[in-house]
Structure formats: C-alpha cells, structure tokens
Amino acid sequence: MREQRIVVLVSGSGSNLQAIINSLQKGEICNAKIAAVISSKPDVYALERAKYAGIPSEVIDRKAFSDKESFDKNLNLKIQSYLPDLIVLAGFLCILPEKFCRKYKNKIINVHPSLIPSFCGDGYYGIRVHEEAIKKGVKISGATVHFVDEITDGGPIILQKAVNVFQDDTAYDLQKRVLEEAEWDILPRAINLFCTGKLLVKGNHVRILSE
Numbered sequence: 001m002r003e004q005r006i007v008v009l010v011s012g013s014g015s016n017l018q019a020i021i022n023s024l025q026k027g028e029i030c031n032a033k034i035a036a037v038i039s040s041k042p043d044v045y046a047l048e049r050a051k052y053a054g055i056p057s058e059v060i061d062r063k064a065f066s067d068k069e070s071f072d073k074n075l076n077l078k079i080q081s082y083l084p085d086l087i088v089l090a091g092f093l094c095i096l097p098e099k100f101c102r103k104y105k106n107k108i109i110n111v112h113p114s115l116i117p118s119f120c121g122d123g124y125y126g127i128r129v130h131e132e133a134i135k136k137g138v139k140i141s142g143a144t145v146h147f148v149d150e151i152t153d154g155g156p157i158i159l160q161k162a163v164n165v166f167q168d169d170t171a172y173d174l175q176k177r178v179l180e181e182a183e184w185d186i187l188p189r190a191i192n193l194f195c196t197g198k199l200l201v202k203g204n205h206v207r208i209l210s211e
C-alpha cells in the first residue's frame with residue numbers, strides 16, 4: 001500500500017489536528033502524510049499549527065461565498081488538487097454535500113464528541129452536544145470516529161471511546177474530558193488503521209483486521 005495522502009479539514013482551534021500531527025511525528029500513524037490542511041475560516045489557530053508543522057494550508061472562507069454551492073465547488077476543487085486518499089474532518093463546521101460524500105465514499109472520516117447514536121445529527125455540534133448530555137443526566141459520554149455519508153453523523157462507526165460524566169460536571173468540563181481522553185486518542189488510531197489498510201467496510205459495519 002503506497003503512502004496515504006491525508007487532507008485535514010478544520011474550522012477552529014485544531015487540537016485534533018495537533019493530535020494527528022503528534023501521532024505522525026511519533027510514528028503512531030504509519031504510511032501517511034498530511035498533504036494539506038484546509039480551513040473554512042481564516043485566522044483560526046489550526047492554521048498556526050499547520051504552519052508550525054510545515055504543512056501546506058489553505059483557507060476556503062465560507063463567509064466569502066454568497067451561496068453554499070459556490071463554496072462547495074471551490075472546496076471540492078481545492079481538496080481534489082491535493083489528490084487525497086483520506087479526508088479527515090477535525091472540527092470542520094460545514095456540512096459536505098451529498099455528491100461529495102458519494103465521490104469519497106469510505107474515504108472521509110469525522111470525529112464526533114459523543115457516543116453515536118446519542119447526541120448526534122443535525123444541530124449537534126460544539127458545546128451543544130455536551131449540554132444535552134448533561135441535561136439528560138447520562139453517566140457516560142465519549143467520542144466516535146466514523147466514516148462520513150450523506151446522513152449527518154450517520155456513517156459506519158470505526159472506533160468509540162467512553163468517558164465518565166461526573167455529577168458536578170459543566171458542559172465545558174465534559175467537553176474537555178471527551179476531547180483529551182477520547183477524541184485525541186481514537187482519531188489518530190482510526191487514521192492509522194485506515195492508512196495501514198486495516199479497515200474493512202461492509203455496509204454499516206467496519207471490521208478491524210488487527211490493531
């Protein structure tokens with residue numbers, strides 16, 4: 001299997017991007033390199049992280065386009081220009097069009113800050129996910145890495161990891177624990193499994209050949 005070219009899409013602080021960069025540097029992700037980081041917002045810290053790691057970065061500013069179609073078209077062309085084997089959504093806040101999801105079927109992965117199918121789908125992003133988990137009174141939450149399909153947070157699940165919810169937690173406490181203990185762990189692991197050819201997708205099920 002040749003070295004896999006990863007394009008990472010971001011919209012924010014990029015701590016998950018940093019976890020990927022660190023894992024690549026430590027050799028915990030093998031057979032891969034980040035070909036580019038593409039942000040839907042200018043001036044986000046994820047771009048600084050890319051620059052510091054010597055990774056090419058681009059901004060396709062959602063706000064610079066009057067309609068979603070022209071944004072989608074430009075984003076698609078930009079991603080395509082980097083010839084990606086894998087596209088990673090690491091805190092990317094735009095919904096990808098159905099056509100794009102079909103074009104890169106089982107080649108796009110996302111990290112979501114809950115145990116899917118809880119607290120996911122349209123409108124569940126950022127702190128809202130954790131507010132709803134706290135409101136519901138769940139005792140565990142966590143993170144999910146999954147392939148992206150046409151349904152928001154609906155694609156085949158690759159890895160999940162649970163974290164405790166403590167009774168005095170605020171949504172921000174939970175967000176931090178999920179990020180640090182679950183997302184930063186399972187996102188690089190899932191990427192390594194993908195890039196070393198260890199994921200077999202059959203319908204909605206992902207079989208891990210060995211880790």
Ligand code: GRF
Nearest residue numbers: 012013014015016091111113
């Ligand atoms: C993470 O919680 C991720 O699950 C969600 O957005 C957040 C991004 O954080 N999709 P960061 O930009 O990687 O720090």
